[in-house]
Amino acid sequence: ASRFEGVTMAPPDPILGVSEAFKADTHESKLNLGVGAYRTEELQPYVLNVVKKAENLMVERGENKEYLPIEGLAAFNKVTAELLFGADNPVIKQQRVATVQGLSGTGSLRLAAALIERYFPGAKVLISSPTWGNHKNIFNDARVPWSEYRYYDPKTVGLDFEGMLADIKAAPEGSFVLLHGCAHNPTGIDPTPEQWEKIADVIQEKNHIAFFDVAYQGFASGSLDGDAASVRLFAARGMEILVAQSYSKNLGLYAERIGAINVVCSSADAAARVKSQLKRLARPMYSNPPIHGARIVANVVGDPSLFNEWKAEMEMMAGRIKNVRQKLYDYLSAKDKSGKDWSFILKQIGMFSFTGLNKTQTENMTNKWRVYMTKDGRISLAGLSLAKCEYLADAIVDSFH
Numbered sequence: 001a002s003r004f005e006g007v008t009m010a011p012p013d014p015i016l017g018v019s020e021a022f023k024a025d026t027h028e029s030k031l032n033l034g035v036g037a038y039r040t041e042e043l044q045p046y047v048l049n050v051v052k053k054a055e056n057l058m059v060e061r062g063e064n065k066e067y068l069p070i071e072g073l074a075a076f077n078k079v080t081a082e083l084l085f086g087a088d089n090p091v092i093k094q095q096r097v098a099t100v101q102g103l104s105g106t107g108s109l110r111l112a113a114a115l116i117e118r119y120f121p122g123a124k125v126l127i128s129s130p131t132w133g134n135h136k137n138i139f140n141d142a143r144v145p146w147s148e149y150r151y152y153d154p155k156t157v158g159l160d161f162e163g164m165l166a167d168i169k170a171a172p173e174g175s176f177v178l179l180h181g182c183a184h185n186p187t188g189i190d191p192t193p194e195q196w197e198k199i200a201d202v203i204q205e206k207n208h209i210a211f212f213d214v215a216y217q218g219f220a221s222g223s224l225d226g227d228a229a230s231v232r233l234f235a236a237r238g239m240e241i242l243v244a245q246s247y248s249k250n251l252g253l254y255a256e257r258i259g260a261i262n263v264v265c266s267s268a269d270a271a272a273r274v275k276s277q278l279k280r281l282a283r284p285m286y287s288n289p290p291i292h293g294a295r296i297v298a299n300v301v302g303d304p305s306l307f308n309e310w311k312a313e314m315e316m317m318a319g320r321i322k323n324v325r326q327k328l329y330d331y332l333s334a335k336d337k338s339g340k341d342w343s344f345i346l347k348q349i350g351m352f353s354f355t356g357l358n359k360t361q362t363e364n365m366t367n368k369w370r371v372y373m374t375k376d377g378r379i380s381l382a383g384l385s386l387a388k389c390e391y392l393a394d395a396i397v398d399s400f401h
């Protein structure tokens with residue numbers, strides 16, 4: 001008998017498990033709208049030209065593979081904080097940001113969760129309902145208690161703003177409030193700038209700490225500054241905030257695992273202490289982060305000509321998703337004779353659309369139409385081509401009714 005007899009089979013991951021099922025399907029018409037990864041119109045993975053150029057530079061320079069310090073590549077940490085806050089932001093000028101390179105968005109969130117567990121014992125993290133599936137796993141594994149705040153209103157397929165504010169208000173003082181900086185996953189529904197102000201008011205009133213997850217900077221609207229507006233609004237109020245960043249989507253560096261955790265503190269002294277503790281938490285988990293993606297980001301963001309090329313490629317990717325979104329809406333409106341208003345699709349932003357399909361309906365999408373998607377009704381428009389919009393609209397209309 002195995003010593004691992006007591007180990008039960010784990011269920012497949014609700015998001016990554018969708019890709020496994022897709023791979024196993026042999027149907028011609030199959031479509032993978034599960035995982036949020038950008039595809040070309042030909043539905044192929046895309047490596048950005050600026051990434052290839054940055055990698056060529058690295059080879060030309062003959063750079064070595066020595067260990068990075070625990071906090072990561074200094075040139076990366078500098079540019080990543082500047083990209084997030086803007087280079088002239090007082091939080092940067094006053095050295096009030098503790099920035100540590102992380103294992104992409106996930107690893108950066110996990111490191112922050114470990115910091116919360118160690119220094120704010122018992123403090124709760126408030127999570128939007130719904131949210132990216134991995135958030136709950138991350139806080140569970142870090143032993144950080146969490147609860148949900150209302151976010152999505154199924155009646156309007158929009159934001160339940162009153163519910164959100166009420167739940168944040170009702171939480172114990174000094175809670176952490178996890179916010180999606182832009183392009184909320186899975187709903188694609190973001191607060192307006194006025195609503196962000198009100199959210200900041202309530203968080204300040206309650207002495208909560210805002211914890212931003214920024215996985216789509218530049219990828220949501222096509223503008224790096226525009227997508228960072230929520231974070232900068234909080235920083236401009238002098239609030240202490242946490243911000244996890246990812247370069248998976250906006251630079252297409254999914255497998256390089258490159259991102260960062262930034263903790264904005266009220267003094268440079270506090271930032272230095274926080275950074276020292278983040279390093280202390282990282283050391284026994286993975287010692288130090290990988291160098292390849294960090295160098296790519298440092299090269300692209302640190303070089304004005306590559307930086308401009310990156311912005312153009314990001315606009316191209318964001319633009320393709322917007323075109324697909326429009327075309328899907330056009331087909332749905334034309335094909336669905338029930339009078340249902342599909343305009344919510346156009347109001348959503350980022351790579352996802354929350355269709356409102358329930359679990360049974362998503363099963364019809366997959367079993368009958370071979371459209372692979374998560375059971376919460378989310379589809380990744382980044383995995384959709386203009387050519388497949390009509391097919392998808394047929395599948396959605398059939399599954400709804």
Ligand code: PMP
Nearest residue numbers: 104105106132185213215246248
């Ligand atoms: N947060 C959100 C909201 C996400 O959608 C994602 C990617 N799906 C991540 C974090 C982290 O992804 P990664 O670890 O690849 O950076």
